[in-house]
Structures are given as structure tokens and as C-alpha cells.
Amino acid sequence: SVSHANLLSVGLNCSFGASDMKPYVKQLRRVSPFYLSAYPNAGLPNQLGEYDETPEKMASQIREFIDEGLVNIVGGCCGTTPEHIAKYVEIVADVVPPAPVEQPRLMRLSGLEEFVLTPGINFVNIGERCNVAGSRRFLRLIQEKKYEEALQIARKQVEDGAQVIDINMDDGLLDGVQEMTRFLNLLASDPDISRVPVMIDSSKWEVIEAGLKCMQGKCIVNSISLKNGEVEFLEEAGKVMSYGAAVVVMAFDEKGQADTYGRRIEICERAYRLLVGNGFPPQDIIFDPNVLAIATGMEEHRNYAVDYLESVKWIKSNLPGAKVSGGVSNLSFSFRGNNYVREAIHSVFLYHAVQAGMDMGIVNP
Numbered sequence: 001s002v003s004h005a006n007l008l009s010v011g012l013n014c015s016f017g018a019s020d021m022k023p024y025v026k027q028l029r030r031v032s033p034f035y036l037s038a039y040p041n042a043g044l045p046n047q048l049g050e051y052d053e054t055p056e057k058m059a060s061q062i063r064e065f066i067d068e069g070l071v072n073i074v075g076g077c078c079g080t081t082p083e084h085i086a087k088y089v090e091i092v093a094d095v096v097p098p099a100p101v102e103q104p105r106l107m108r109l110s111g112l113e114e115f116v117l118t119p120g121i122n123f124v125n126i127g128e129r130c131n132v133a134g135s136r137r138f139l140r141l142i143q144e145k146k147y148e149e150a151l152q153i154a155r156k157q158v159e160d161g162a163q164v165i166d167i168n169m170d171d172g173l174l175d176g177v178q179e180m181t182r183f184l185n186l187l188a189s190d191p192d193i194s195r196v197p198v199m200i201d202s203s204k205w206e207v208i209e210a211g212l213k214c215m216q217g218k219c220i221v222n223s224i225s226l227k228n229g230e231v232e233f234l235e236e237a238g239k240v241m242s243y244g245a246a247v248v249v250m251a252f253d254e255k256g257q258a259d260t261y262g263r264r265i266e267i268c269e270r271a272y273r274l275l276v277g278n279g280f281p282p283q284d285i286i287f288d289p290n291v292l293a294i295a296t297g298m299e300e301h302r303n304y305a306v307d308y309l310e311s312v313k314w315i316k317s318n319l320p321g322a323k324v325s326g327g328v329s330n331l332s333f334s335f336r337g338n339n340y341v342r343e344a345i346h347s348v349f350l351y352h353a354v355q356a357g358m359d360m361g362i363v364n365p
Contacts, residue, residue: 001110001217003033004244004281011037014077017044017053018061025070031114033103035072038065042079051079059087066091069098105283107246107323109197110217115163117323117359123350124360126199127162128329129153130183132171139171142179147186154193160365164220165193167211168201176207184214199248199362205236212243223248223288226271233271237280246284248325249275251311257290259304264289264311265318272319282321286360289315291326293333294345305331305349309356316357323359 002010010032012021018040025038042051042058058080065071074092076084107117117124130153132139141150154165167187169179180202188194200211201222208221224236224247240247251258251267258264268287276282289311292304312324331349332342350361 001244003108003218004241007034009035009037009073011039011071011073013037013039013075014041017041018058018065020044022061022065022070025065026068029070029101031103033100035097035100036070037073037075038062038071039075039077041077042081042084045079053079055081055084055087058084059091062088063091066095072097072100105281105321107283108218109164109220109246111197112191112195112217115197123354123358124163125161125365126164126166126325126360126362127154127157127160127365128166128327128362129157129364130165131168131201132174133168134329142169142174142183147183150183151186151190151193154187155190157365158193158196162196162365164197164199164360166199166201166222166362169207170202170204176202176204177210180207180211181214184211188214188216200245209239212240212245215243215245218244218246220246220248220286223250225250226253226267229254230274234274234278237275237278241280241284246286247280248286248288251287251289259290259292259300259307261307261310261314264307265314268311268315268319268322272322282319283323285319285321286323286325287315287319288325288327291328291330294331295334297334309352312353312356312358324357325360325362326353326358327362328353329362329364 012024012028015021021038021040025036029036043053046052062074065074074088109115129135130138132142138150138153157165167180167183169176169183184198197217197219198215199220199222200208202208221240224233224240226233237247249271251264253267258267268289272285275285289308291308292301294301294304308326315322315324328346328350332345335341335345
């Protein structure tokens with residue numbers, strides 16, 4: 001949640017004494033690319049509200065932190081005195097501080113729990129059911145202000161294996177900013193749901209930014225595009241980066257939506273160069289090369305699925321660090337009402353898409 005910031009250090013203070021703080025400092029050292037600080041209390045308060053750990057005892061415990069290369073900055077919080085700090089000065093006089101641990105450049109997301117997209121993760125399931133445009137039931141619950149029942153939909157998706165939850169409030173009869181804010185705040189209060197990252201999904205920037213202001217951890221923005229030109233695209237990307245989110249980039253530019261292989265790779269390459277050239281981390285870029293409906297009866301739509309798969313292969317080979325996503329259910333839109341056929345199409349398509357390099361998809365888990 002702070003990895004996007006240009007920090008000198010990150011650390012822990014107060015809470016425990018040094019010995020009880022140590023396991024958490026170890027865990028932080030494992031994942032932090034920054035210098036690390038620790039300012040423990042002089043133990044926990046006794047029945048009189050006083051702190052019992054002496055300067056000598058705390059110095060001994062802090063020395064363990066230093067000998068194990070856990071910290072770069074040490075200090076004291078509740079109960080520590082100038083005598084405690086003087087002892088610290090003595091024990092660090094001959095110490096060379098450890099260098100920060102360089103972390104592999106992986107996409108790191110989080111809700112209440114960390115979710116790192118390591119090479120061993122074959123495919124990320126993004127739950128699609130909290131979308132007022134795609135679920136009539138979810139739309140009805142939001143319209144009727146039945147938020148607890150709406151949260152049950154999110155909870156069920158996590159239970160069924162969704163690793164990220166997509167939230168969309170784009171409906172002409174809803175105040176998208178108000179509903180996104182309310183729902184995300186309610187979701188944050190339920191640890192069974194908020195342990196997974198969120199994808200804030202909207203075609204309206206004001207709704208996306210309202211969602212970003214609510215988020216703990218690191219989320220995904222879905223989406224931005226070159227539809228209105230490079231200036232707006234980079235402005236929105238800069239705001240996404242300042243909030244510390246990853247971003248989905250749609251294959252859409254000033255000429256319209258990409259619907260051929262050539263247009264898909266042209267737009268994705270252009271967007272990638274713009275983002276990376278302006279400091280956006282490549283590992284936080286997700287391309288959506290447009291999963292479009294097949295079997296529409298129109299000859300020009302026959303190759304949509306194959307073009308998508310070829311675009312995925314090209315992106316993974318030519319745009320280092322970038323991920324690829326897509327709305328799988330779009331593919332079978334011509335068969336709406338025939339769930340058996342739709343599920344079969346999705347299964348076959350996903351098999352080939354994952355083989356091509358598709359990293360994640362918006363699906364019904």
C-alpha cells in the first residue's frame with residue numbers, strides 16, 4: 001500500500017516491546033524495498049501504567065535486530081528515556097547498516113492480505129458479480145439499498161475462489177460516486193471480503209477517484225484508455241500512480257475500439273511506451289485487448305477470439321512486465337440465455353487464453 005511512494009524508510013513504532021515486535025519487523029524486512037525503522041516501547045505497561053524494561057535490557061534486544069540485519073534506524077517510544085537512547089548509541093557505534101533488500105519486480109496487490117502475482121500463479125480469477133451492468137440482482141439490491149445482501153454476493157465470490165473482486169456502479173439511475181463510496185466503505189468493514197484486493201470498475205473518472213479515496217491496501221483501476229488523447233490518459237495514469245494502484249488499459253484510442261490484431265497491438269504498445277516513459281511501473285500495467293462477441297452472424301466478427309489470443313501472445317513477448325486481462329463473458333454474448341453453451345465457450349476460450357499468456361480475467365468463479 002506504500003510501495004509506490006518515494007520513501008526513505010518504513011517501520012514500526014509503539015505497540016510492543018522490542019522482543020514482541022521482532023517477528024513483525026522480520027516480516028516487514030522480507031517484503032520491504034526501503035530502509036527499515038523500529039521504535040519499540042520499553043515493554044508493555046504494568047498495572048500502574050509504567051514501563052519496566054531497563055536501558056540495558058532494551059539495548060540487548062535491539063542489538064539482536066542489528067546483528068540479524070533487520071533495521072537501519074532504531075529509536076524508542078513509550079517508556080523509553082534519554083538513557084535508553086544513549087545505550088542504543090553505544091551499541092550501533094561500530095555497525096554498518098544493512099542495504100535495503102531489492103524485491104523482484106512483481107505485481108503486488110493487497111486487501112487486508114498481500115496478494116503477489118508470482119510466476120507460479122497460473123491465472124487470477126476476478127469476480128464479476130458485483131457489477132450493476134452485468135448482474136440484475138446486484139443492481140436491484142443497490143437500488144433498494146439492501147447493502148448487506150449485496151455484500152453477500154461479494155462474500156460468496158471470495159468463498160468460491162475469486163482472488164480479486166470487481167465493483168461497478170455505472171447505471172444511469174444511480175449516483176455512481178455515492179454508491180461506490182458507500183459500498184467500498186461497507187466492504188472494508190467485512191474482513192472476509194476485504195482480505196482480497198478490489199478492482200474499481202467504471203467508465204467515469206469521478207467514480208474511479210471516489211473509489212480510490214476509500215481503498216486500503218493496493219487495488220486495480222479498471223480502466224483508462226487513449227480514447228480522449230494522450231494528455232488526459234497521462235493525467236489519469238498519474239493520479240492512479242499517486243494513489244498507489246495498478247491499472248487496466250483498454251485497447252481504445254482516438255479512432256475507437258481496437259477490433260483487429262493490428263489495432264490491438266498498436267494501441268497497447270503506444271500506451272505502454274507512454275506509461276513507462278512517464279514513470280509508471282510496468283509490473284502495474286494490465287492490458288485488456290478487448291474480448292469481443294463471436295457468432296454474431298457478421299463475417300468481420302469471425303476472428304475476434306483468435307485475434308485476442310494472438311494479441312495476448314504479442315503483449316507478453318514485447319511489453320516486459322505487463323499483464324493481460326479480459327472480460328471472458330463478453331465472448332459469448334450472442335448466446336445469452338443459454339448458459340450451458342456460454343459456459344462451454346468460456347471454458348475452451350480460457351484454456352487457450354491462459355496458454356497464450358492471459359494472466360487474469362473477469363469471470364463468475
